[in-house]
Amino acid sequence: MTWTWRGRDDGSDPAAQRWHQVIKPWDAIAHARGRRHPMVVIGYPTDAGVRANFGRGGAVEGPLALRAACANLPAPTTHALFDAGDVSGGGDDVETWQRALSAAVAAVRAGGGIPVILGGGHDQAFGHWLGTVHAASEGSIVGCINFDSHIDMRPLLGGRAHSGTPYSQVQQWCAAHHRPFKYLLLGMQQTHNTPALIQSASAGGGQLVDADAFHPGQEASLLQLIDRFIATVDHVCLSVDLDVFSAAVAPGVSAPSPMGIIPDATFRTIIRRIASSGKIAGIEIAECAPCLDVGGRTARLGAAVIDTIVRSLPLVP
Numbered sequence: 494m495t496w497t498w499r500g501r502d503d504g505s506d507p508a509a510q511r512w513h514q515v516i517k518p519w520d521a522i523a524h525a526r527g528r529r530h531p532m533v534v535i536g537y538p539t540d541a542g543v544r545a546n547f548g549r550g551g552a553v554e555g556p557l558a559l560r561a562a563c564a565n566l567p568a569p570t571t572h573a574l575f576d577a578g579d580v581s582g583g584g585d586d587v588e589t590w591q592r593a594l595s596a597a598v599a600a601v602r603a604g605g606g607i608p609v610i611l612g613g614g615h616d617q618a619f620g621h622w623l624g625t626v627h628a629a630s631e632g633s634i635v636g637c638i639n640f641d642s643h644i645d646m647r648p649l650l651g652g653r654a655h656s657g658t659p660y661s662q663v664q665q666w667c668a669a670h671h672r673p674f675k676y677l678l679l680g681m682q683q684t685h686n687t688p689a690l691i692q693s694a695s696a697g698g699g700q701l702v703d704a705d706a707f708h709p710g711q712e713a714s715l716l717q718l719i720d721r722f723i724a725t726v727d728h729v730c731l732s733v734d735l736d737v738f739s740a741a742v743a744p745g746v747s748a749p750s751p752m753g754i755i756p757d758a759t760f761r762t763i764i765r766r767i768a769s770s771g772k773i774a775g776i777e778i779a780e781c782a783p784c785l786d787v788g789g790r791t792a793r794l795g796a797a798v799i800d801t802i803v804r805s806l807p808l809v810p
């Protein structure tokens with residue numbers, strides 16, 4: 494389905510404009526030069542990976558709902574906004590979707606943009622990361638920071654990817670190419686991951702931070718841990734799976750989290766710290782399923798998270 498950007502209009506004063514008034518179609522060739530810090534929306538309209546993972550479908554409509562929720566956000570004063578459209582063509586084949594996203598991300602990176610991926614099942618995280626690696630200079634280290642209640646390092650099912658495998662795929666790619674695997678998970682719920690999975694992910698190089706760490710008393714040590722992780726990588730692919738949040742604020746996901754984190758001041762401090770690192774190569778919002786949502790609150794939360802990140806991105810000269 495095609496989306497036409499539209500929304501509230503308070504006039505053409507730059508300080509009064511919203512996303513829908515300033516966002517332009519992305520053309521990497523035309524925009525590669527002369528545009529400062531472009532942010533480029535890419536839709537990942539599939540829940541094939543969610544269904545292959547025995548989850549509740551609906552994320553296929555996520556990009557549409559997230560675009561609608563972003564339309565009325567205040568236009569950033571520091572970044573030009575573009576929309577590269579949706580990737581397509583995968584049918585039920587998750588790896589085909591991942592390859593299509595990887596190509597789209599690499600093209601945006603080559604054009605000097607920061608992709609803003611709107612999902613879609615969390616299998617998108619592998620395409621996001623792989624496209625970033627392909628566009629990055631040889632030998633640079635691309636790390637993953639993932640807000641998620643699930644580790645998403647489960648084994649492939651019959652050799653096939655699904656929404657629970659993106660970071661297993663990153664790990665396997667790194668092992669096959671003799672590259673360091675850099676993965677930081679924030680907001681894990683013990684309830685949603687087996688002890689075997691927690692053990693194997695930790696042993697395999699994943700750094701897992703429990704949702705209980707999102708507490709004002711632990712904020713300083715969590716910020717330190719994040720700073721230390723970021724210092725070990727050249728680029729960060731930042732992913733926010735909306736099921737990291739409590740089902741009360743994010744009901745519109747395949748696998749809601751009754752005891753998930755809330756988007757309070759501690760969460761905002763954490764995500765601003767990551768965004769301000771200067772190493773963000775791409776941003777993604779995963780698992781937005783509008784048909785499971787309540788009054789659009791999950792899509793609005795996804796848009797608010799994007800807005801919070803974009804406001805904290807430093808201006809790279």
Ligand SMILES: [Mn+2]
Pocket residue numbers: 615641643645656734779
């Ligand atoms: Mn996930």
